[in-house]
Amino acid sequence: MSVDAKARYAQSHEYARQEADLIVVGISDHAQDELGDIVFVELKEAGKRLEKGQVFGTIESVKAASDLYMPVSGSIAAVNEALQADPSLVNREPYSGGWMIKIRPDNAKDLETLLDAKAYASLVGEE
Amino acid sequence: MNLSPEPLVFELSRPGLVGCSLPVSDVPAAQLPKDLVRSSIDLPELDELTVVRHFTRLSQKNYSIDTHFYPLGSCTMKYNPKANEAAAAESGWKNIHPLAGHSEAQGAIELIYRLQENLAEIGGFSSVSLQPAAGAHGELAGVLMIRDCLKARGQGQRTKMLIPDSAHGTNPASCTMAGFTTQTIPSGKDGNIDLKALEAALDDSVAGIMITNPNTLGLFERNITKIAAMVHEAGGLVYGDGANMNALTGVFQPGKSGIDVMHFNLHKTFSTPHGGGGPGAGMVAAVKELAPFLPGPIARKRSGKYELAMPEKSIGRLKAFYGNFGVLVRAYCYVRMQGAEGLRRIAENSVLNANYLRARLEKTYKLKYTRPCMHEFVAMGDVAPGIRTLDIAKRLIDYGFHPPTIYFPLIVPEALMIEPTETESKKTLDDFVEAMLSIAAEAKTTPELLHNAPTTTPVGRLDEVAAARSPVLCFRG
Amino acid sequence: MPFIPNAESDRMAMLEAIGKKSIEALFADVPARKRFPKLKLPPALSEQEVLREIGAMAAKNRGADKVSWFLGAGIYNHFIPALVPALASRGEFLTAYTPYQPEVSQGTLQAIFEYQSMAARLFGVSVVNASHYDGATALAEAALMAWKLDEGRNKILLPEDLHPEYKAVLKTYFSSFKVEIVEYSGAPENAALDSGCACLIAGYPCFSGELYGLKAAAQRAHEAGALFIVHADPLMCAILESPGAQGADIVVAEGQSLGNAMNFGGPGLGMMGATEKLMRRMPGRIVGEAKDHDGRRGFVLTLTAREQHIRREKAVSNICSNQGLVMLQSCIYMAALGAGGMKQVASLCYDKAHYAASLINSLKGFKVKNRSFFKEFLVSTPIPAQVIVDRLAKRKIMPGLALSRYDSKKEKELLICVTEMNSKTEIDRLVAALKEAVL
Numbered sequence A: 001m002s003v004d005a006k007a008r009y010a011q012s013h014e015y016a017r018q019e020a021d022l023i024v025v026g027i028s029d030h031a032q033d034e035l036g037d038i039v040f041v042e043l044k045e046a047g048k049r050l051e052k053g054q055v056f057g058t059i060e061s062v063k064a065a066s067d068l069y070m071p072v073s074g075s076i077a078a079v080n081e082a083l084q085a086d087p088s089l090v091n092r093e094p095y096s097g098g099w100m101i102k103i104r105p106d107n108a109k110d111l112e113t114l115l116d117a118k119a120y121a122s123l124v125g126e127e
Numbered sequence B: 001m002n003l004s005p006e007p008l009v010f011e012l013s014r015p016g017l018v019g020c021s022l023p024v025s026d027v028p029a030a031q032l033p034k035d036l037v038r039s040s041i042d043l044p045e046l047d048e049l050t051v052v053r054h055f056t057r058l059s060q061k062n063y064s065i066d067t068h069f070y071p072l073g074s075c076t077m078k079y080n081p082k083a084n085e086a087a088a089a090e091s092g093w094k095n096i097h098p099l100a101g102h103s104e105a106q107g108a109i110e111l112i113y114r115l116q117e118n119l120a121e122i123g124g125f126s127s128v129s130l131q132p133a134a135g136a137h138g139e140l141a142g143v144l145m146i147r148d149c150l151k152a153r154g155q156g157q158r159t160k161m162l163i164p165d166s167a168h169g170t171n172p173a174s175c176t177m178a179g180f181t182t183q184t185i186p187s188g189k190d191g192n193i194d195l196k197a198l199e200a201a202l203d204d205s206v207a208g209i210m211i212t213n214p215n216t217l218g219l220f221e222r223n224i225t226k227i228a229a230m231v232h233e234a235g236g237l238v239y240g241d242g243a244n245m246n247a248l249t250g251v252f253q254p255g256k257s258g259i260d261v262m263h264f265n266l267h268k269t270f271s272t273p274h275g276g277g278g279p280g281a282g283m284v285a286a287v288k289e290l291a292p293f294l295p296g297p298i299a300r301k302r303s304g305k306y307e308l309a310m311p312e313k314s315i316g317r318l319k320a321f322y323g324n325f326g327v328l329v330r331a332y333c334y335v336r337m338q339g340a341e342g343l344r345r346i347a348e349n350s351v352l353n354a355n356y357l358r359a360r361l362e363k364t365y366k367l368k369y370t371r372p373c374m375h376e377f378v379a380m381g382d383v384a385p386g387i388r389t390l391d392i393a394k395r396l397i398d399y400g401f402h403p404p405t406i407y408f409p410l411i412v413p414e415a416l417m418i419e420p421t422e423t424e425s426k427k428t429l430d431d432f433v434e435a436m437l438s439i440a441a442e443a444k445t446t447p448e449l450l451h452n453a454p455t456t457t458p459v460g461r462l463d464e465v466a467a468a469r470s471p472v473l474c475f476r477g
Numbered sequence C: 001m002p003f004i005p006n007a008e009s010d011r012m013a014m015l016e017a018i019g020k021k022s023i024e025a026l027f028a029d030v031p032a033r034k035r036f037p038k039l040k041l042p043p044a045l046s047e048q049e050v051l052r053e054i055g056a057m058a059a060k061n062r063g064a065d066k067v068s069w070f071l072g073a074g075i076y077n078h079f080i081p082a083l084v085p086a087l088a089s090r091g092e093f094l095t096a097y098t099p100y101q102p103e104v105s106q107g108t109l110q111a112i113f114e115y116q117s118m119a120a121r122l123f124g125v126s127v128v129n130a131s132h133y134d135g136a137t138a139l140a141e142a143a144l145m146a147w148k149l150d151e152g153r154n155k156i157l158l159p160e161d162l163h164p165e166y167k168a169v170l171k172t173y174f175s176s177f178k179v180e181i182v183e184y185s186g187a188p189e190n191a192a193l194d195s196g197c198a199c200l201i202a203g204y205p206c207f208s209g210e211l212y213g214l215k216a217a218a219q220r221a222h223e224a225g226a227l228f229i230v231h232a233d234p235l236m237c238a239i240l241e242s243p244g245a246q247g248a249d250i251v252v253a254e255g256q257s258l259g260n261a262m263n264f265g266g267p268g269l270g271m272m273g274a275t276e277k278l279m280r281r282m283p284g285r286i287v288g289e290a291k292d293h294d295g296r297r298g299f300v301l302t303l304t305a306r307e308q309h310i311r312r313e314k315a316v317s318n319i320c321s322n323q324g325l326v327m328l329q330s331c332i333y334m335a336a337l338g339a340g341g342m343k344q345v346a347s348l349c350y351d352k353a354h355y356a357a358s359l360i361n362s363l364k365g366f367k368v369k370n371r372s373f374f375k376e377f378l379v380s381t382p383i384p385a386q387v388i389v390d391r392l393a394k395r396k397i398m399p400g401l402a403l404s405r406y407d408s409k410k411e412k413e414l415l416i417c418v419t420e421m422n423s424k425t426e427i428d429r430l431v432a433a434l435k436e437a438v439l
C-alpha cells in the first residue's frame, strides 16, 4: 500500500494535503483497500462549514460502509463530482483522481495536528 | 435446479391477455373523477398457464429446506411441518377481519391467548405480546419497553445500551431507533462477554445490555446469571435476543434467569416457514415489572370470553392490528404438536447435531473457540492459501448444499457459521461432512474448482460491485 | 416425534464421535440449577388431533366466508385467484430463507425484482423495496426517512383523516425523538407547511374514503422544501392517476388487497416506493439486476450498505426479515391479473361502491359524507352505527366499521366498503337491512 509522503493523516484514515491555500482530502490507499471495491461516495455540498471530526460524507463498498470525517475544521470549497459517475477512482488513484473534498481551513496550522506520512505508515503497519 | 434462463413477466407479455377470469359488472358504471383518470398502466399481460409455468420455473431456481440441507447459521432452517400449513389454511382464519368485533373473532383471539400462554411458559416470563412482525421488530419493542420502564423508575437519563461485539446488526440498529446510544462490549478469549470490560462500562448512563444466548458463536453465555446481576446492580435492564432459542427450549428459561425482556423468532425456533425473506413473527416477552409496557393489544380472558386490550402502560402499537396472525397459527400448531417433552427433544437434538458436525470438521476447518457448542458453531474457511470462506460456500453449492452463514459474526475472520438443526439426519450430516472435507482437499489441489464455483446453478457468481455502482432496480423495457 | 430423523443408535454413534457420554453432558455450560425445568404445557397432540383442535377454534370465527362483508378500514375482502396460493406455497418458495446466496436463490430474487418493477409502475415511482411489515410501519419508516434527510426539520404533517392505528404506529416509531407531529384536516394542499416540515403525508384515499387529487399538495410541499409522502390504495392506482405522476416523493401502501387473505390483519404487505434520488436512503431490502462472468442476467440483493448487517447502529432501519411470501403472493397476483385484470377489479370496486352509496344516500336518515371516493365511503347514520352493526350481524351482514370503535364522539358514523366480492343482490340486501335496522 502506498502512503503519500506530501500528505498528513487522521487516525480515521483520511489524508489531508495542502495545495495552495486549500486542503485536499481523501482516504488513504490502506483505507480503500480495507473497504474493497467502492460503489458509492456521498459528500456534503460545497459551502458547508464543519468542525474537525464532523462527518463530511460516507463511502460504501458492497461489504462495508464508513463515515468520512473532517481532518481539520473549515468550509468545503469544492467536492469531486467525478466520484458520482466513477467511485472506483477512490480505489485506483486515492491520492489523485480519487480526492473527495477541498477544505478552506479555519486555521492552516491545524494540519500539523495530524499524523505525518511516516507515523501513519507505522500506524497501518507499512514501514 | 432449473438452469434455463427464465424471461421476466414483462418479456412474456402479450397484449390483451389476462391470467384470471373476472366477473362482468352487475351494476351501472359510475363516472370516474375526471382530473384523476389514469390513461394507461404498463403492467404485463399473460394467460394463466404462462403465469403458472413462469413461477413454477422460478421456484425451481431456489434451494429450500424442502429440497436441500440448509445449514444457515443463526437462521434455524429446520423442517417446517406441513400440518402448520394445513392449520393456517382454515377458511375460518383467512376470512376473519381484524376489526370484526370480539364476539365475531373469538376463535382468533383464543388462539392468540393460548399461544401467549404457551410462549410465556417456555421462556419463563410473566406476559407476552405477539404484536411484533419479526425479530428486529421485537427488539424495537423490547428496547422501547426498557426506555419507558427506566423513565417510570425515574432513571430517564440512562440512554446507553451495551451490545456485545458478537451481536447481530439488528441489535444496535434497534437501539438507534429507540433513541439509545450503543457501546460495544468485547468478547473474552472464551467467546463469552468479557466481564472486566462489562464492569468498566457499567456507569449510571447505562440503560441495559442486549444479550444473545446462546450467542452468535453458538456458545452458551456461561456467566448469564452473573452478568444479569451486575447489570441490575448497576441500575440497568437486560434484553434477551432469542433468535437462538432452538438450543434452549425445555432446557433453560431466560425469564427465570435474569433476562427482563426478550423476543423469540417464531420463524426460527417455532418452525414457521421463512418464505424467502418473511413473514416472521417476533413475539416479545417480559417479566412482571416490564409486562405493563408491552406493545399491544394483547389477548386476555374475562369470564369465559376472549378479548384484546392494551397493556396498562404500553409503549403503544408497533403495527396495525395484532401481529402476523397467519404465522401465529403455524407456531401454535407446532407448539401443540411438541408439548414439553418434544420441546426439550428439539434443543437436545439440535445441539447434538451441531456438536457432531463440529467434532467431525474441526480438524480441517479451524475453530476460534473450541468448547462444546450449542445449536451452531463458527469455523473458519481459510483452509488453503488464496482460499476464502466465500469460495468454500460457493463450492458447497456444487455439492448440493446451501452454504452456511458467512462472514458473521464479525469477530471471527473468514467465519463459516453452521447450524444443522434437529430435523437433519446423521446421514445428511455425514454427506455434508464428506463434501466439506473434499472441498478442503480441493482447496489445496485444484483451487480453481473453488474459485470458479458454483457451476451447477442457473447463474455463476454475480458482479455485485457493478450492480451496486449502477443499480438497475426495475425492468426498464 | 416425526420431525426428528435420528434413531437412538444414530445418537449413540454421534455422541461417541463427539466424545461425550450423554446428551445432557452437552449442556454443561447451562447453570445446573436452571437446567431442564419442567414446563407446564398441555400434553403433545398428534397431527390429527391438533388439526381438529385448531379447526374447531377457526370455526368459532364469523368472517367473510359466512357473512356478507362490507367492512374494510385497512384490510380488504378481495378475490384471490387460485393460482396465487398454489404457486406461492410451493416448498421451494415457502421454505427458502432470505436470498443471501444469489446463485441458489434466483427464483426468489427474480420474483422480488418483478414485484419491484410492477409496483413501481403502479405507483409511478422509480424504486420499490422488497417490503415492510405492513402499511402502517411502511408509513412510519417513510416519515423517519424524510425526517433524517435534514436535521433542521422536525415537523411532520399528518392528515387527521388517517387510519387511527397508523397514527398510533407512527407515534410509537417517533416516540424517542423530538419531533412534532401535527394533524391537518381537509385537503392536503391546505396543510400548514413551513420550512420546519420534514414531510407532508397524504392519504390517497384518506381513512374515510375521501379522495383528493395530489398535484397541488405535492407542489406546496416541494416549495416548502418538504418531502411529499402518499399512502395509497394500490388497486385504485390501476384506474386513477398514480401518486408518483402527481409528484409524490415516497409512496407507501398496504398490499394485502393484492392477492392476500385478511387473516385477522396479518401478515400484511408494507409497500414502499420512492424517487430515484431517495433510493440510497430507503430502508429495507432491494433487489437489482447483475451479470455473471459469462454475461448471464441474474439478480442480487443490492445497496446493502444501507442495512443493519453492515451499518449496524447507523443503519437507516433495523428491518431484517420482511414479508417475503406476502410480497410473492402480490407479485403473482399482479402478474396474473395484469394491466387489464387490475383495471377491471378496480372498476368493479368503484362501480359497486358508487351503486351502494347512491342507494344508501337515498335512505331516510342516512347520508354519504364523501365528495369523491374509490371503494370505501363514510355514512352518517340516524342511530348509533354500532347498533346497526349489531342488528345486521343477526342477518349475517357485516355492514362496515362503526367509527365509535376509535372515537366515541363519532357515534353515528359508519365506514362502508364495497369490493368486487359483493354482488348487486348482496348490496341490495344490505340497503334493505340498513333501512329496516333504523325503523
Ligand SMILES: Cc1ncc(COP(=O)(O)O)c(C=O)c1O
Residues within 6 Å of the ligand: B074, B075, B134, B135, B136, B137, B168, B170, B171, B212, B216, B241, B243, B244, B265, B280, B282, C319, C320, C321
Ligand atoms: C441473532 C439474531 N438476532 C436478530 C435477528 C433479527 O430477526 P428478524 O430477521 O426476524 O428481524 C436475527 C435474524 O437474522 C438473528 O440471527
